[in-house]
Amino acid sequence: MKIKNILLLGIASLLGVSYAVAAIDNSAEEVAWVVGDQPIWKSEIEEAYQSMLYEKVPINGDPYCVIPEQLAIEKLYLHQAELDTIEVSESMVQQQVDQTINNYIAQLGTQEKVEQMFNKPLPAIREYLRDMIANRSRVQQVQHSLVKGVKATPADVRRYFDKLPEDSIPYVPRKVEVQILTAAPAIPREEIENVKARLRDFADRVNRGESDFSTLAVLYSEDPGSARRGGELGFSGRAQFVPEFTAVAFNLNDKNKVSKIVETEYGYHIIQLIEKRGDRVNVRHILLRPRVAEKDLEEAVVRLDSLHKDLVKNNIPFEEAVAAISHDKDTRNNRGLMVNTNMQSNNYNTSRFEMSELPQEIAKVVNDMQPGDISDAFIMKDPKTSQDIVALVKLTNRIEGHRANMADDYQQIKEMYEQSQQAAILKKWLEKKIAETYTRIEDGWRDCEFTHKGWIKASAN
Template sequence: MAAGLCLTAFYGFASKPGKNIIDEVVWVVGDEAIFRSDVEEMYQDMRNQGAVISGDPYCVIPEQIAVEKLYLHQAKIDTIEVQESMVRSQVDQQINFMINQLGSKEKVEEYFRKSLPAIKEQYMEHMRNGAIINEVQKNLTKDVTTTPNEVRKYFDALPKDSVPYVPMKVEVQIITINPNIPRQEIDDVKARLRDYADRVNRGDADFSTLAIMYSQDRASSMQGGELGFMSRSTLVPEFANVAFNLSDPKKVSRIVETEFGYHIIQLIEKRGEQVNVRHILLQPKVSPQDLTDATNRLDSIRKEIVGGAFKFGDAAAVISQDKDTRNNQGIMINQNDRSSRFEMQDLPAEVARRIEKMSPGDVSEAFVMVNDKNKEVGAIVKLTNRIPGHRANLSDDFNLIKKMYESHKRQQILTEWLEKKIKDTYVRIEDGWDGCDFRYKGWVKDAN
């Protein structure tokens, strides 16, 4: 963190010895000092964010800052950097979220007692350092492997009160049908995009402003349509093919159709195998009658499934237009853990409402839902399994326990690395700040 002093925050806290001193060095780690103002500022930030501090903040926070400095020093050795555009995008999203929550920029400034540029600068540093530290940790733990026998031994050694409770989960199959969209609606969308492109190409309008005003990609519109640096594999193929072939940042691409809708794209910068672009997304509107036609067709399909004419999975393979599930018998996959099991809150809201009172084997009536491309589609779902809540066990929850063990191993590696780093690093903790039960060993031993 920066060593700047936030006086309004500083004078608002009970403090350790020396509270009448405006600022002072409280720790030294290597050749870097940790100031009392650093601790007070982080304490204020954590309170603002409602963070829970486990222990005395004047012990926990300086140790946390010291640990960050050790990781950041290692990042310099390993020449680890992060993309500024990615950090900037994350900060903009966070600030926009706060503005939406509090109601205005002025209320955000009043809440944090800082100007918006100062808040943004602080968040940039925090998020940049967090991303760098994450990369260092990934490098240190990249070789973690596990065997079934190790997982079993780990589980057997867990105290009973450490065995997690697994909430009720469900397994679901789905069939979706996209409603027909009139040709005129598609033509209207394309005409709007051509108009935007012409205005930018003539110099009559700014692409970023148009994206903020009109783009239906909510995640990027507030950043002027900017996506940040991305590799070809992270973009859908149709979009990537156009984005990577752009060469003039002053010109706008042709209209690109993808599963998300219709786009125009503007190049910002190419860097090696990555590209940063802006885009404007428009999605054709679906009429109520088109949605009714789609659900009527699905209701007919449901009757045949319930009547035994064919199985749900077979129908999904032939009829469903959900590309993520149609080749998997319609089985929905949880993106959090790549399993077929969902807690109810992890399902799309419309799906969760339908299956809440269904029994395994039931097939829902047709309904309208918004899919992960933010499009309205017709759908039917089958509840294939409902797993009651229970204490985790190896037979039902092996993947969960495996993840717990891998996390345990990674934490062991990081703890051992940190304690060795502490041992090899000059550390001084000032009187009055050293009487703590620190998380990591070696801080006080090396103090002068």
């Protein structure tokens, strides 16, 4: 069961954003709170505050009240994790550490800038992040354990919805369901050979010591995410790459040599090893994509426009045309129906999209269509490969923006109900824990309207 931001009171945000602050020696620091036998240092609160400002995380209230209460709640969850002997997967933690560091390098441009931000070398940053991410996982596991019994029946959801005040019923933006048929013109052999020749030249120059791989990546790689970092991808596990790339990257041993050319669905690559660490590897790559010829795109547009006429006349069902000629195997095997793969969306893994969740070219075409309409052929970027392709789309269904209702938005209302039940369980558990746990809040930190009752009473014991 998913828990979406329920009653963590910012703990997850704090754990996520406080990566950007450096740990310091607390031996001579001022204590603000004590929870059980665990101190909360004034420096911890300041670090969290500065980090939230850096990440532009909203703080609902006085930060010197909100943040220490968040840290105190975290300590209650972590204490419960110890009682429950909750363990975390070291490989999962290390993978998230790598991913976090990779993200910071992507944002700041170089490892050196990340070290400057943390004011510590990379190994120390890794250890700091390891503790932070492990603690976050423990908190989440405790929460899951507490709320795992929440089940929603249709009757529960109906009663919940009927009692919702009108101003609490969410507005649901317009949603659409779209079928797509795509054509990917063949890339000329000459263009592919030109791309390979350029990559072989790059590899030869690096192998001879005439050029630096990272400089060539900055200048020429067509992977925008890694090019500005000299092609560096950061420490990654095998599952994080496509199989063809993994097979080569994990078999590299000589840091001074460049791999042979690797073909993947994204284009053609050359790879250089930076470092191996257990079952993870850090490599650089240069990606070049062969281009579809303009005349071939134009010919594909003409072909699909001809098909469009037959589709509009109902000479050929759209689904049959998709099965016969569509290029994208995922939608082809789904009768052309697109599936929402945005994991942050309420529509995840369904056929429904808000307009902002569609590829821009499709959203523009679909915007003025009516259900049942089939578009003219248009050129778009393949979301997977960024190659130019030609497409037809059919608008299967459109639900206009509206206040949520049981008929159209049952799943969303069901999730709202489950989250409200989960929040109530966690709130009750936390307030019981607060009442049972020794807490001392020092002078200067008490004059607050806390989210939970019992902190001040506990500190007076």
